[in-house]
Amino acid sequence: MNKDPIIWVILKAILFFGFCGLSLWFSSKIVDRFNEKIEPFAYPQRIISLGPALTEQLYLLGVEDRLVGCTVYCKKPKEAESKEKVGTIIEVNLEKVVDLKPDLVLATSLTDPKAKEKLKDLGIKVACFPQAKNFSQMCDHFLGLGRLVGKDKEAKKITNSAKDKVAAIKEKVKNLPKPEVFIQIGAKPLFAATGRSFINDFIEFAGGINMAKEAKEGIYSREEVLKKDPEVIIIVTMGIVGEKEKEIWQSYQTLKAVKKGRIYIVDSYQFCSPTPVSFVEALEEMAGLLHPELYPHQTQ
Amino acid sequence: MNKKIIRWIIWILLLGGTLGGISIFSLCLGSAGIPVKDIIPLIFEGRGTTEYSILFDIRLPRILLGLAIGGALSLAGVILQGMFRNPLVEPYTLGISGGAALGVCLNIVLGLNSRGGILSIPVSGFLGAVMVILLVYSLSMRKGILKIQGLLLTGVMISFISSSLIMFIMAVSRTEDLHGIVFWIMGSLEEPNWFLIKAALLVSLLGMGIAYLFCWDLNALSLGEEDALHLGINTERTKRLLFVLASVLTGCSVSVAGIIGFVGLVVPHFGRMLAGGDHRILLVTAYLAGGAFLVLCDTLARTIISPLELPVGVITGIVGGSLFVYALTKRQVALGGK
Numbered sequence: 001m002n003k004d005p006i007i008w009v010i011l012k013a014i015l016f017f018g019f020c021g022l023s024l025w026f027s028s029k030i031v032d033r034f035n036e037k038i039e040p041f042a043y044p045q046r047i048i049s050l051g052p053a054l055t056e057q058l059y060l061l062g063v064e065d066r067l068v069g070c071t072v073y074c075k076k077p078k079e080a081e082s083k084e085k086v087g088t089i090i091e092v093n094l095e096k097v098v099d100l101k102p103d104l105v106l107a108t109s110l111t112d113p114k115a116k117e118k119l120k121d122l123g124i125k126v127a128c129f130p131q132a133k134n135f136s137q138m139c140d141h142f143l144g145l146g147r148l149v150g151k152d153k154e155a156k157k158i159t160n161s162a163k164d165k166v167a168a169i170k171e172k173v174k175n176l177p178k179p180e181v182f183i184q185i186g187a188k189p190l191f192a193a194t195g196r197s198f199i200n201d202f203i204e205f206a207g208g209i210n211m212a213k214e215a216k217e218g219i220y221s222r223e224e225v226l227k228k229d230p231e232v233i234i235i236v237t238m239g240i241v242g243e244k245e246k247e248i249w250q251s252y253q254t255l256k257a258v259k260k261g262r263i264y265i266v267d268s269y270q271f272c273s274p275t276p277v278s279f280v281e282a283l284e285e286m287a288g289l290l291h292p293e294l295y296p297h298q299t300q
Numbered sequence: 301m302n303k304k305i306i307r308w309i310i311w312i313l314l315l316g317g318t319l320g321g322i323s324i325f326s327l328c329l330g331s332a333g334i335p336v337k338d339i340i341p342l343i344f345e346g347r348g349t350t351e352y353s354i355l356f357d358i359r360l361p362r363i364l365l366g367l368a369i370g371g372a373l374s375l376a377g378v379i380l381q382g383m384f385r386n387p388l389v390e391p392y393t394l395g396i397s398g399g400a401a402l403g404v405c406l407n408i409v410l411g412l413n414s415r416g417g418i419l420s421i422p423v424s425g426f427l428g429a430v431m432v433i434l435l436v437y438s439l440s441m442r443k444g445i446l447k448i449q450g451l452l453l454t455g456v457m458i459s460f461i462s463s464s465l466i467m468f469i470m471a472v473s474r475t476e477d478l479h480g481i482v483f484w485i486m487g488s489l490e491e492p493n494w495f496l497i498k499a500a501l502l503v504s505l506l507g508m509g510i511a512y513l514f515c516w517d518l519n520a521l522s523l524g525e526e527d528a529l530h531l532g533i534n535t536e537r538t539k540r541l542l543f544v545l546a547s548v549l550t551g552c553s554v555s556v557a558g559i560i561g562f563v564g565l566v567v568p569h570f571g572r573m574l575a576g577g578d579h580r581i582l583l584v585t586a587y588l589a590g591g592a593f594l595v596l597c598d599t600l601a602r603t604i605i606s607p608l609e610l611p612v613g614v615i616t617g618i619v620g621g622s623l624f625v626y627a628l629t630k631r632q633v634a635l636g637g638k
Contacts, residue, residue: 072608085607090479093607094358094490099332101350110479118492122357189471217472 043150044104162276173207331606372504374590377564390565394455398462403428429551487558
C-alpha cells in the first residue's frame with residue numbers, strides 16, 4: 001500500500017471534519033425540541049393541506065372555508081377539487097404556498113422534509129401528521145387536528161361516534177369463527193399488510209386473523225401464502241393491477257380462497273388513507289367480506 | 301496568440317452575460333406570478349412582503365445553488381474527461397454518487413436524520429462519497445502508480461454495487477423512509493439551509509481556482525500519459541490531485557443536491573464545441589456554461605407544469621441529451637481537439 005502523504009492528509013481531514021459536524025448536530029438538536037409548542041389561542045384562518053386524508057378531515061370538522069390550498073390528489077369530498085392546488089403529496093410548490101399566505105400548513109410523513117424546513121424558516125407554522133399506525137392513533141391525530149383549528153367539540157363527537165360504531169361491529173363478530181386472511185397491499189413485489197399497518201386493525205376488528213401479522217417486512221413470498229393457505233385473500237389496489245393479481249391467485253387451484261371464491265378486491269383509497277368516518281365505512285365492508293352471513297345484502 | 305486571447309475573452313464575456321441573463325430570467329419566472337415590472341421596486345422597498353420573500357428566500361437560493369452545483373459538476377466532468385481521455389466519463393461514473401446515495405439511504409433507514417437534523421443527510425452523503433473515493437483509489441493503486449483504466453472500471457463496478465445495495469435497502473425499508481430515499485435520489489436544488497448553499501458555492505469556486513492551477517498539466521495529460529511525462533509533468537502526483545479534486549467537487553454537489561445527472565457529461569462537450577479544447581479556456585467556459593445550464597433547467601422544471609414541479613434531473617437529461625445529439629449531428633465533437 002503506497003501512501004501519498006498529501007492525499008491521505010486531505011482525506012483524513014475531510015473525514016475528521018465530517019464527524020465533527022455529526023457530533024455538532026446531535027448537540028444542537030436537543031435545543032430544538034422545546035421550541036415546538038402549539039399555541040391553543042390563535043386559531044389558523046388560512047390552512048394549506050398537503051395530504052388527501054387531512055383535507056378530508058378538515059371538511060369533516062367543518063372548516064373547509066379556511067382551507068386555501070391542497071394537493072392535486074385531494075379529490076374527496078368533491079368540493080376539494082375546486083381549491084387552489086399547491087403540488088402533489090410529495091412535491092410541494094413553495095412559491096405557491098407562500099403566495100397563498102397561509103398561517104398553518106398541514107404536512108404528512110410523505111412531504112418533502114426540505115420543504116417543511118424551508119416553510120418553518122419562512123415563519124409559517126407547519127404541523128406534521130404522520131401516517132397513523134392503528135385506529136386509536138388515527139383518532140388521536142384527528143383530535144389533534146381538531147384542537148389545532150379550534151374544533152375540539154366536533155372532533156370529539158366524530159371520533160366518539162366512530163369508536164361506538166367500531167365497538168358495535170366488534171361485538172357483532174365476537175363469537176363468529178375467525179377466518180385467516182391475507183391482505184395484499186402491493187404487487188411486484190408482493191406486499192402484505194403486516195401487524196404494523198392500520199390495515200391490520202381492519203382485519204382484527206372485523207373478526208379475522210391477519211396471516212402476515214408477525215412478518216417483519218411487508219415483502220412476502222407467494223410460496224408462504226400457498227403454504228399457510230388463507231381462507232380469504234383481499235387485494236387492496238386499484239383498477240387493472242388488482243384484476244391481474246386476482247387472476248394470478250386463481251391459477252393456484254389448491255388454495256382454499258380460490259376453491260371458495262373468496263378473493264376480493266377493495267378500493268385502496270378508502271383503505272389506505274382513512275379518516276375516522278371512512279374507517280368505519282371500510283370496516284363495515286371488511287366485516288361483510290369476512291362474514292358474508294352477517295351482511296347478506298352485500299353482493300360481490 | 302493574441303487573437304486567441306481576444307477570442308477567449310469574448311467567449312468568457314458572452315457566457316458570463318448568458319449566465320447573468322438566465323439568472324435574472326429565473327428570478328422573474330415562477331408560479332407565484334409576480335409581474336416583471338414590479339420586481340425592481342420590490343427589490344428596493346419590498347422588505348417584509350410575501351413577494352419579497354418569494355424572490356429572495358425561495359428563488360434566489362435555488363439560483364445560487366444551481367450556479368454552484370452546475371459549475372462544480374461541469375468542472376469535475378472536464379477534469380475527468382481530460383484525465384481519462386474518454387468522452388463518456390462523467391463525475392458519477394466513478395461511483396461517487398453511488399457511495400453518497402448509499403450513505404444517505406443508510407442514514408434514512410437507520411433513522412439518524414430524525415435525530416441529527418437537517419444537516420445529517422448532506423454529511424452522511426459526503427461521508428459515503430469519501431468512503432468510495434478511498435476505496436476506488438486504494439484499489440487502483442499498483443506499485444505507486446494510479447492505473448487510470450483500472451480506476452474507471454473499479455468506479456463503474458462500485459456504482460453498480462452501490463445501486464444494488466440501495467435497491468436492497470429500499471426493498472426492506474418502511475414506506476416513509478422509501479419516500480425520503482426516492483426524494484434524495486431524484487435530486488433537487490431546493491435547500492432550506494443557507495449555510496449549505498454558501499458552502500457549496502465556496503467549494504465550487506475554490507475547486508475552480510485549484511483546477512485552474514492545473515490547466516497546463518491537463519493539456520499535457522490529454523495528449524496521453526507518455527507524452528505528458530516527456531513534457532516534464534509529474535503525472536502521478538497530478539493524476540492523484542486531480543482525481544481527489546474532481547471527487548471532492550462531485551461529493552459536495554451530490555451531498556447537497558442529490559443526484560442530478562447529465563450536467564457533468566454534456567456541458568464539457570459544449571465547452572469544447574464553443575471555445576475549443578484548450579483547458580486554459582475550457583475550465584472557465586465549462587464552469588460558466590454549467591451554471592447557466594443548470595439554472596435554466598431548474599427554471600424550466602419549476603414552471604413547465606406549474607403548480608407541480610418536475611425533478612430537475614428530468615429536464616437536464618431531456619434538454620441536455622437532445623441538444624447534444626443535435627450538436628453531434630451538426631458537427632463532429634473532437635475530444636481535446638485543438
